[in-house]
Amino acid sequence: MSARTRVAAALGSLLLALSGCAGGAAAADAVPTLRWAVTLPAHWDPVVSGSGAQFRILSLAYASLTEIDEKGAAVPSLAESWTYNDAGDQVTFHLRPGLEFSDGTPLNADAVRAYLTRAKTQKDSALFGDLTSIERVSARGDLDVVVDLTQVDYQIPLLLGERVAQISSPAVDPAALDRSPVGAGPFTVVENVPGSHVYLTKNPRYWDAANIHIERVELLAEPDPATVVSGLQTGVYDLANVAPAQVKAAEAAKLDVVVQPGYNASNISINVNKAPFDDPRVVDAVRHAINRQEFVDKVTFGLGKVTDQPFPPGYIAYDDASANAYPYDPARAKALLAEAGAADAAVDLVVPAQSTAAEIVQAQLGAVGITVTIKVDPNWATPFFAKDLALSLYGTTGRESPVQTLTAHFGPNGPLNLSTPYEPPGFPAAVATARQTPLDSPDYQRNLRAATRAGLESRALVFTYSQPNLFVKSPRVSGLAPIPGQIHWTGLTVTP
Amino acid sequence: MILRILLRSVAVFVPVFLVATFVTFALRALSGLTPAHLQLGESATPETVAAIEREWGLDRPFLTQYGDWFAGVLRGDLGVSWYNGADIAGLLFEGAIVSLSVAGLALVIGVVLGFGLGVLAAVRRTTWVDRAITGAMTAVSVMPSFVVGIALVAVFAVGLGWFPSAGYVPADRDLGLWLAHITLPAVALSLDTVADVARQLRAGLVAAYRENYVTGAIVRGLGPRRIFFRHVLRNGMGPALTVLGLKFPALLGGAVVTESIFGMAGFGKFAADSAQRGDVPAVQGVLVVSVVLVVVFNLLVNVILARVTPASARGV
Numbered sequence: 049m050s051a052r053t054r055v056a057a058a059l060g061s062l063l064l065a066l067s068g069c070a071g072g073a074a075a076a077d078a079v080p081t082l083r084w085a086v087t088l089p090a091h092w093d094p095v096v097s098g099s100g101a102q103f104r105i106l107s108l109a110y111a112s113l114t115e116i117d118e119k120g121a122a123v124p125s126l127a128e129s130w131t132y133n134d135a136g137d138q139v140t141f142h143l144r145p146g147l148e149f150s151d152g153t154p155l156n157a158d159a160v161r162a163y164l165t166r167a168k169t170q171k172d173s174a175l176f177g178d179l180t181s182i183e184r185v186s187a188r189g190d191l192d193v194v195v196d197l198t199q200v201d202y203q204i205p206l207l208l209g210e211r212v213a214q215i216s217s218p219a220v221d222p223a224a225l226d227r228s229p230v231g232a233g234p235f236t237v238v239e240n241v242p243g244s245h246v247y248l249t250k251n252p253r254y255w256d257a258a259n260i261h262i263e264r265v266e267l268l269a270e271p272d273p274a275t276v277v278s279g280l281q282t283g284v285y286d287l288a289n290v291a292p293a294q295v296k297a298a299e300a301a302k303l304d305v306v307v308q309p310g311y312n313a314s315n316i317s318i319n320v321n322k323a324p325f326d327d328p329r330v331v332d333a334v335r336h337a338i339n340r341q342e343f344v345d346k347v348t349f350g351l352g353k354v355t356d357q358p359f360p361p362g363y364i365a366y367d368d369a370s371a372n373a374y375p376y377d378p379a380r381a382k383a384l385l386a387e388a389g390a391a392d393a394a395v396d397l398v399v400p401a402q403s404t405a406a407e408i409v410q411a412q413l414g415a416v417g418i419t420v421t422i423k424v425d426p427n428w429a430t431p432f433f434a435k436d437l438a439l440s441l442y443g444t445t446g447r448e449s450p451v452q453t454l455t456a457h458f459g460p461n462g463p464l465n466l467s468t469p470y471e472p473p474g475f476p477a478a479v480a481t482a483r484q485t486p487l488d489s490p491d492y493q494r495n496l497r498a499a500t501r502a503g504l505e506s507r508a509l510v511f512t513y514s515q516p517n518l519f520v521k522s523p524r525v526s527g528l529a530p531i532p533g534q535i536h537w538t539g540l541t542v543t544p
Numbered sequence: 545m546i547l548r549i550l551l552r553s554v555a556v557f558v559p560v561f562l563v564a565t566f567v568t569f570a571l572r573a574l575s576g577l578t579p580a581h582l583q584l585g586e587s588a589t590p591e592t593v594a595a596i597e598r599e600w601g602l603d604r605p606f607l608t609q610y611g612d613w614f615a616g617v618l619r620g621d622l623g624v625s626w627y628n629g630a631d632i633a634g635l636l637f638e639g640a641i642v643s644l645s646v647a648g649l650a651l652v653i654g655v656v657l658g659f660g661l662g663v664l665a666a667v668r669r670t671t672w673v674d675r676a677i678t679g680a681m682t683a684v685s686v687m688p689s690f691v692v693g694i695a696l697v698a699v700f701a702v703g704l705g706w707f708p709s710a711g712y713v714p715a716d717r718d719l720g721l722w723l724a725h726i727t728l729p730a731v732a733l734s735l736d737t738v739a740d741v742a743r744q745l746r747a748g749l750v751a752a753y754r755e756n757y758v759t760g761a762i763v764r765g766l767g768p769r770r771i772f773f774r775h776v777l778r779n780g781m782g783p784a785l786t787v788l789g790l791k792f793p794a795l796l797g798g799a800v801v802t803e804s805i806f807g808m809a810g811f812g813k814f815a816a817d818s819a820q821r822g823d824v825p826a827v828q829g830v831l832v833v834s835v836v837l838v839v840v841f842n843l844l845v846n847v848i849l850a851r852v853t854p855a856s857a858r859g860v
Contacts, residue, residue, distance in 0.1 A: 085807065090582070090627045090629075091629075156791050172596065173597065226629060227629075227630075234547075241638060241809070242625075242628050242630040242635060242819070243628075243635055243638075243639070243809050243813075243814055244631075244638060244639075245809070268711065268807065269809045270807065271710050271804060271806060271807030271808060272804040272807075274694055274805065275693075275694065275697055275710060275805050275806070278697045278698065278701060278702050278709045278710075279709050279711075279807060280712045281702050281709070282701050282702055282705065282708060282709040282710075284708055284709055284710045284711050285710075286597060286805070287856070299644065354727060378706075401820075426575070426578050426820075426822050427575060427576050427578075427822065428578065428589060429581035430578070430588075430593065432583065432592055433581070433588040433589065433593075436841030450740035463588075497721070528840065
């Protein structure tokens with residue numbers, strides 16, 4: 049064989065190999081498989097993983113004490129039911145009988161007690177701040193988990209849902225759990241390569257396994273937003289998070305865009321302990337200078353909603369009476385600034401990454417005479433949570449418990465209150481009333497909205513817009529239940 | 545001679561490596577980045593931040609930390625990621641296999657097409673073939689791999705369905721699927737190399753054709769094929785080889801973009817993600833491995849260059 053024919057032969061076999069596997073990725077699956085392109089969770093121990101939206105992914109591997117339904121009310125999961133004592137400072141969760149973790153360890157009251165205690169005490173727990181209402185957890189018999197509270201608090205069944213109480217096996221060391229989870233969820237992790245992929249298979253020991261129709265889930269590191277849609281079009285993925293900018297492309301490709309309701313709300317965080325915001329008139333000027341519709345148009349591409357509260361409009365705790373309390377009025381803002389003697393105010397807006405929202409804030413405040421300098425600081429979290437910044441931006445993914453969302457934003461120790469320890473005067477009493485109102489009481493919604501109204505007196509936060517959780521899925525995947533903030537795997541099917 | 549090249553490379557490598565690692569390590573201290581917020585999120589208070597920093601040993605003197613880390617590097621231990629606590633050496637190894645698959649194929653495409661087109665242009669110099677190739681190469685060299693990647697996906701994955709649009713399958717699981725997955729990213733990544741190698745080779749060969757020894761060979765009646773392989777190619781390919789040596793770091797760097805477009809968990813994506821998260825130990829690991837890879841590749845090119853054009857080894 050001459051050199052030339054050898055090269056030709058090699059090229060030929062290369063082409064053969066390529067054509068042989070063309071379309072290989074789209075080949076029919078032997079078992080119903082869901083391929084989900086996501087930002088892979090850094091931690092699989094729910095105690096360490098904590099807040100943020102990762103609990104949605106962890107819910108594949110872990111079952112939680114309660115879940116929420118489409119209206120946002122707590123419904124049974126591992127706990128079949130729960131009962132409060134008359135005083136309202138103790139709640140007992142009644143577990144389903146015969147529960148097991150995926151490794152066969154019994155999931156009994158003691159396992160739940162061990163988990164909640166760990167969440168309160170583990171050194172790197174990201175949940176301890178959520179559990180301040182809980183004084184002590186104890187097991188009564190095999191099935192009853194008794195939770196003693198530090199105060200009357202009817203929010204506990206909401207609080208101990210997916211985000212905070214994804215119960216892990218007590219038989220596994222937490223460090224090992226973080227790498228390879230052992231829960232009682234619908235799926236079991238069988239392969240985990242951090243940053244690359246995680247493979248899960250159906251867990252036959254899940255309490256509701258009969259209603260799980262997917263046999264295998266593959267979590268794949270998501271590609272650049274520009275190629276997410278083509279990945280779904282070619283069958284590489286079945287489900288992915290999608291950026292607002294890609295929604296039109298997804299619809300054009302005849303994929304399903306899922307607008308999943310959520311509790312998300314974005315805000316401008318203000319520190320009233322720092323100049324120029326130590327003058328309430330400057331804060332009011334900011335409130336009047338903000339045109340929320342511009343955020344909805346340019347950040348969410350019209351998919352979001354304006355909101356001036358830490359909830360989207362329509363939510364149970366959204367207070368209609370407070371809506372648009374500070375309408376967009378740049379002339380008024382200018383007047384207020386002049387009155388405060390701050391017509392040439394200048395302030396640094398410190399954010400973790402360059403964003404459209406930061407530029408909109410800069411432009412809108414600039415229009416009324418506040419010079420905003422955007423500073424991108426990768427180390428932003430340190431000064432933000434130490435409350436050292438004068439002006440910043442934050443967005444919450446929300447909480448199942450509306451009271452918790454309120455205290456996180458307006459409470460004196462709230463992580464999202466940049467003006468700690470400042471809180472509006474009427475807020476502690478109003479939020480205590482809301483907390484002490486049973487969820488099925490006819491007064492619940494009224495008391496909740498009153499607490500929101502009291503919180504919104506806070507000068508520390510100007511809410512801007514709310515964006516729903518956006519997913520794009522292949523038509524082969526059945527519809528996702530519109531449950532705010534969560535994804536439920538029960539009943540979901542994938543057509544091979 | 546090869547031994548001398550090796551020794552000289554080591555002599556360059558050691559100080560470069562020391563300075564580079566020391567500087568990146570110092571960057572952590574200067575940046576003030578800590579693992580605390582990656583772990584604590586909204587629960588971060590100054591006290592918990594301090595506790596986490598103590599746990600990671602960040603409250604110790606700078607030189608002690610550097611010394612410990614460097615000793616680990618020499619043992620092949622790059623520490624654990626702040627972000628997910630995973631072993632960095634292991635993650636980098638996994639990622640490097642993906643990236644080297646793509647960069648390797650890109651290099652093969654770059655060499656084959658670059659040399660082919662460069663030689664063709666040089667042999668048919670000043671004809672329309674030459675002009676067409678030179679023009680096309682100039683156009684290709686300014687196309688960013690980001691755009692090319694998206695275009696390739698649109699045409700060959702979505703439009704024609706010939707290749708998967710994203711993902712990676714290890715070669716030991718299925719060789720055909722492996723090749724299918726790395727082809728589009730490798731093509732996107734290779735264009736720049738093809739263009740540069742072709743243009744450098746054409747220029748080198750055309751210059752060599754003008755040399756007196758070529759005229760002499762023609763006068764002596766040697767065949768055109770023998771003149772090309774013996775005299776022109778050997779003497780004219782030096783610049784193209786040197787460019788190839790410089791291309792390898794660019795291929796690794798370009799992988800950031802192609803891996804992101806094609807959803808591959810490679811070295812480049814790992815580097816970019818780690819840098820964005822402020823995962824300092826991971827970025828330091830990336831640096832160590834990059835320096836080693838680039839030096840080793842340059843060494844290889846230097847050895848080849850010394851074999852092909854002996855003058856280069858003498859520093860002429």
